[in-house]
Amino acid sequence: MAKEKKGVRLEHISKIYKDPKTGKNFYAVKDANLEIEPGSFVTLLGPSGCGKTTTLRMIAGFESPDEGEIYLGDEPINALTPNKRDTAMVFQSYALLPHYNIFDNVAYGLKLRKMDKNVIKKKVTDILDLVGLQGMENRMTNQLSGGQQQRVALARALVIEPGVLLFDEPLSNLDAKLRVSMRTEIRRIQQEAGITAIYVTHDQSEAMAISDKVIIMNKGLVEQISTPQEAYYYPNNQFVADFIGEANFLKATVDAQDMVNINGSKVKCATGSLAVGGDCNVVLRPEGASLSDTGMLKVKVVYSCFMGPYQDYHVAVGDTLVKIQDYNPKNSKIYKVGDEAYLNFADNTLYAL
Amino acid sequence: MAKSQSASLDRKKLLGDPIMVTTIVLLIVFLTVFILYPLAILLVDSFIGDHGLTLDTFKRVMDLSNFRKAITNTLKVGFVVGIASALIGLLFAYVEEYVKLRTKFMGGLFKVVSMLPVVSPPFVLSLSMIMLFGKAGIITRFLLKIYDNSVYGFWGITIVQTLTFFPVCYMMMKGLLKNIDPSLEEAARDMGASRFKVFMTVTFPLILPGLGNAFLVTFIESIADFANPMIIGGSYDTLATTIYLQITGAYDKQGAAAMAVVLLVITLLMFVVQKYYLERKSTATLSGKASRERMLITDKSVTLPLTIMCSALALFVIMMYICVPFGAMFKTWGYDFHLTFKWIKLVFTKYKGLKAFKDSFVLSLIAAPITALLSMIISYLVVKRKFKGKGFIEAVSMLAMAVPGTVLGIGYIRGFSGGLFGSGILQGLYGTGVILVIVFVVRSLPTGTRSGISALRQIDKSIEESAYDMGADSFKVFMTVTLPLIKDSFLSGFVTSFVRSITAISAIILLVTPSYLLITVQINEFAEKGSYGIACAFATILIIITYGSVLLMNFIIKHFGTSRRIKVKE
Ligand SMILES: Nc1ncnc2c1ncn2[C@@H]1O[C@H](COP(=O)(O)OP(=O)(O)OP(=O)(O)O)[C@@H](O)[C@H]1O
Ligand SMILES: [Mg+2]
Numbered sequence: 043m044a045k046e047k048k049g050v051r052l053e054h055i056s057k058i059y060k061d062p063k064t065g066k067n068f069y070a071v072k073d074a075n076l077e078i079e080p081g082s083f084v085t086l087l088g089p090s091g092c093g094k095t096t097t098l099r100m101i102a103g104f105e106s107p108d109e110g111e112i113y114l115g116d117e118p119i120n121a122l123t124p125n126k127r128d129t130a131m132v133f134q135s136y137a138l139l140p141h142y143n144i145f146d147n148v149a150y151g152l153k154l155r156k157m158d159k160n161v162i163k164k165k166v167t168d169i170l171d172l173v174g175l176q177g178m179e180n181r182m183t184n185q186l187s188g189g190q191q192q193r194v195a196l197a198r199a200l201v202i203e204p205g206v207l208l209f210d211e212p213l214s215n216l217d218a219k220l221r222v223s224m225r226t227e228i229r230r231i232q233q234e235a236g237i238t239a240i241y242v243t244h245d246q247s248e249a250m251a252i253s254d255k256v257i258i259m260n261k262g263l264v265e266q267i268s269t270p271q272e273a274y275y276y277p278n279n280q281f282v283a284d285f286i287g288e289a290n291f292l293k294a295t296v297d298a299q300d301m302v303n304i305n306g307s308k309v310k311c312a313t314g315s316l317a318v319g320g321d322c323n324v325v326l327r328p329e330g331a332s333l334s335d336t337g338m339l340k341v342k343v344v345y346s347c348f349m350g351p352y353q354d355y356h357v358a359v360g361d362t363l364v365k366i367q368d369y370n371p372k373n374s375k376i377y378k379v380g381d382e383a384y385l386n387f388a389d390n391t392l393y394a395l
Numbered sequence: 396m397a398k399s400q401s402a403s404l405d406r407k408k409l410l411g412d413p414i415m416v417t418t419i420v421l422l423i424v425f426l427t428v429f430i431l432y433p434l435a436i437l438l439v440d441s442f443i444g445d446h447g448l449t450l451d452t453f454k455r456v457m458d459l460s461n462f463r464k465a466i467t468n469t470l471k472v473g474f475v476v477g478i479a480s481a482l483i484g485l486l487f488a489y490v491e492e493y494v495k496l497r498t499k500f501m502g503g504l505f506k507v508v509s510m511l512p513v514v515s516p517p518f519v520l521s522l523s524m525i526m527l528f529g530k531a532g533i534i535t536r537f538l539l540k541i542y543d544n545s546v547y548g549f550w551g552i553t554i555v556q557t558l559t560f561f562p563v564c565y566m567m568m569k570g571l572l573k574n575i576d577p578s579l580e581e582a583a584r585d586m587g588a589s590r591f592k593v594f595m596t597v598t599f600p601l602i603l604p605g606l607g608n609a610f611l612v613t614f615i616e617s618i619a620d621f622a623n624p625m626i627i628g629g630s631y632d633t634l635a636t637t638i639y640l641q642i643t644g645a646y647d648k649q650g651a652a653a654m655a656v657v658l659l660v661i662t663l664l665m666f667v668v669q670k671y672y673l674e675r676k677s678t679a680t681l682s683g684k685a686s687r688e689r690m691l692i693t694d695k696s697v698t699l700p701l702t703i704m705c706s707a708l709a710l711f712v713i714m715m716y717i718c719v720p721f722g723a724m725f726k727t728w729g730y731d732f733h734l735t736f737k738w739i740k741l742v743f744t745k746y747k748g749l750k751a752f753k754d755s756f757v758l759s760l761i762a763a764p765i766t767a768l769l770s771m772i773i774s775y776l777v778v779k780r781k782f783k784g785k786g787f788i789e790a791v792s793m794l795a796m797a798v799p800g801t802v803l804g805i806g807y808i809r810g811f812s813g814g815l816f817g818s819g820i821l822q823g824l825y826g827t828g829v830i831l832v833i834v835f836v837v838r839s840l841p842t843g844t845r846s847g848i849s850a851l852r853q854i855d856k857s858i859e860e861s862a863y864d865m866g867a868d869s870f871k872v873f874m875t876v877t878l879p880l881i882k883d884s885f886l887s888g889f890v891t892s893f894v895r896s897i898t899a900i901s902a903i904i905l906l907v908t909p910s911y912l913l914i915t916v917q918i919n920e921f922a923e924k925g926s927y928g929i930a931c932a933f934a935t936i937l938i939i940i941t942y943g944s945v946l947l948m949n950f951i952i953k954h955f956g957t958s959r960r961i962k963v964k965e
Contacts, residue, residue, distance in 0.1 A: 058398050104860055106404035121407040125866045137861035141879045151865035
């Protein structure tokens with residue numbers, strides 16, 4: 043599958059739809075600027091209705107953007123129909139051709155390219171091996187399990203050796219276990235084939251597990267483009283912080299560079315470029331703090347529950363409720379509802395917005 | 396916020412697809428020339444006189460007392476037939492959905508009734524009505540000893556049309572009743588309402604818009620019907636027959652055009668109300684799929700009378716159909732009941748039965764695949780594609796549904812006898828088999844398109860998109876994905892269009908030339924003359940053909956159809 047890898051670039055891409063109820067136009071995607079590196083695995087992530095599918099369908103060519111230009115490699119592709127674009131899409135509903143067997147489904151794109159029969163046979167067999175479906179060539183699509191159908195959809199997209207693979211929530215129809223093993227599989231195959239992949243999901247753990255980069259969207263706007271780690275530790279804003287993992291927000295003021303004042307207590311915290319003296323919100327991940335009898339920030343326990351790997355606390359900081367997950371509770375003191383305690387923050391876990 | 400860029404990109408993408416563009420253009424030309432143009436020419440004919448715009452032609456035909464009478468006659472018949480058909484249809488649907496049918500026999504009866512509208516040639520019921528209840532009718536003359544009973548006129552038409560059209564209402568009402576959530580009715584039952592009370596206060600209000608819809612659909616069918624009033628109307632003329640006589644008897648083409656406009660306006664009004672108001676409303680009130688099985692009525696005092704009523708009616712209709720082949724085999728109907736092949740022999744020897752059979756068969760067989768393919772293409776474009784002109788294509792092909800055959804026939808005469816706009820272009824079509832085939836296609840297009848559209852809506856759009864995405868162009872997608880997936884719909888469109896064509900008369904009778912003998916035209920001719928034996932013999936051939944084709948289609952779908960092998964994902 044040695045083929046030139048292609049990147050994708052979106053420049054000021056917007057898509058306008060008409061709301062069928064009110065009849066008003068609105069931006070489903072607004073001014074998206076994305077640069078997707080050749081060979082990388084990028085995930086579009088965001089809540090339902092934020093414009094992920096729309097973005098993906100514009101790249102595939104099923105929708106036309108209202109503003110901006112899309113490039114595949116260096117070629118502008120706005121005016122190309124889907125069949126002329128070097129992309130292949132894996133659909134959420136698999137979209138296998140129900141009147142063909144597995145072999146013909148996978149061979150469909152190759153036949154369109156008028157390849158030699160023997161070449162087709164070899165390619166199909168190879169790709170079915172790759173996705174672990176050897177020997178199933180003659181089954182009809184409805185004789186496969188959901189996971190197997192998913193693999194056929196993947197094989198069908200891979201076999202035509204597209205420059206870019208597009209996935210629209212390909213795993214959402216599968217059960218949780220299969221989802222985890224399939225996503226590892228997809229990642230493995232993508233890396234083996236070295237194809238650029240753009241993957242849509244609203245499952246943040248899926249996104250973090252497989253992506254080189256995540257693109258977080260909300261209401262048509264791109265909120266952040268970064269590695270999963272960056273998005274988790276240095277979210278651009280409250281939306282991203284809240285969407286990627288769980289987050290508590292503590293009201294604070296910036297005391298000095300990398301020092302904030304929460305409820306009267308001075309705490310070390312990365313403040314980035316925030317102005318000294320101004321108000322800020324400190325992002326605290328539930329696993330980023332633990333409770334003890336002494337420490338930095340005085341709190342009152344309002345909820346305490348043993349969860350196995352961790353003790354789940356809700357504690358009140360002033361009038362803000364904070365969720366804390368204290369891992370390995372066996373080694374530490376367990377606080378009961380009504381107890382007073384102190385929060386201790388692990389190093390490098392706080393981030394002020 | 397302007398959507399101009401996406402619109403222009405969509406246009407560019409479309410233009411990059413020459414087969415698509417050609418198809419759309421050809422389709423628009425076809426629909427314009429063969430549906431819109433003939434109707435437009437009627438307007439021109441009736442509004443434009445020697446000195447420009449005028450209402451003179453209308454004044455003239457409105458002054459004809461027989462025309463005014465025809466209008467009231469038509470509306471009267473349509474109204475009564477509409478109500479009767481809707482109610483009988485409701486009765487059948489109610490019995491099927493709510494009453495426990497014990498026997499296989501009953502199930503079979505209902506199935507036959509539901510199939511009748513598909514296979515029934517138009518005037519079969521009129522013929523048998525005359526043979527059962529007319530002057531020489533078996534029932535009137537021999538059983539009841541009434542020697543001068545007249546079936547011609549208002550009641551004849553009304554009864555025959557009702558029996559012809561109620562199965563359609565039955566199928567419509569059945570669809571509605573099926574979708575009523577049983578818990579709605581059970582809640583009312585729980586609160587102590589009687590069955591009848593529940594029906595009147597819960598079920599009936601829910602289906603009222605649907606009932607109105609069924610009424611209007613029948614109303615339109617009734618006023619557009621030509622064959623039955625022609626044979627059993629006697630001196631009771633309706634609009635369709637009056638228009639026919641105006642052109643074939645009085646040779647008044649302009650007057651006929653004006654009359655056709657009147658008929659068209661009535662049907663179009665009804666159609667618009669039906670399509671855009673009632674059809675929407677009739678489905679909106681229902682909550683979709685029934686959540687679970689309905690408790691069927693088992694109470695004998697309810698089931699018995701209902702079942703008996705339905706069976707009696709169904710058996711009566713079936714008897715009327717059976718009557719026709721016998722009419723072809725009795726020596727002299729009503730007088731001499733010796734079996735004979737005289738009529739059938741006469742049909743093939745003296746009356747060129749073989750040619751009639753061949754002409755009808757071949758022309759319909761040419762029209763059928765064209766119609767089926769065309770309606771699948773239209774459905775595909777309407778459901779799956781976005782482009783300018785789509786609204787036009789959808790509207791015009793649906794419009795054809797509301798155009799009575801007689802009106803279309805007059806439109807073709809006026810529009811094509813001198814070529815397009817009298818210019819001589821396409822004049823060569825007139826009087827040939829080609830124009831007959833085109834009429835067949837136009838007449839069956841709306842039904843085919845409707846079934847294609849509903850079949851395509853079932854198919855997840857991503858299936859076609861995936862093929863498109865892998866590199867297939869629109870033509871390839873249509874041929875390798877869409878068409879195979881709606882094979883059943885295509886097949887049934889093929890057969891329906893074949894049956895509709897071979898049984899068509901209203902438009903065809905105005906356009907056929909002596910070089911083509913069509914079975915339906917022959918039946919009409921001999922029934923008019925009172926030669927019922929010959930008419931019955933022709934009709935029997937027709938019934939055998941239509942019934943045979945439907946059986947064949949069912950067989951093919953059952954054994955080779957797509958739906959058995961593939962369950963298309965939602
Ligand atoms: N054809 C359309 N016409 C009008 N509005 C549309 C159309 N398609 C999508 N939208 C709207 O555009 C917005 C974005 O839709 P999109 O399908 O991209 O969301 P998504 O991020 O994929 O959501 P999900 O996670 O639920 O799939 C939504 O508000 C949706 O209702
Ligand atoms: Mg989506």
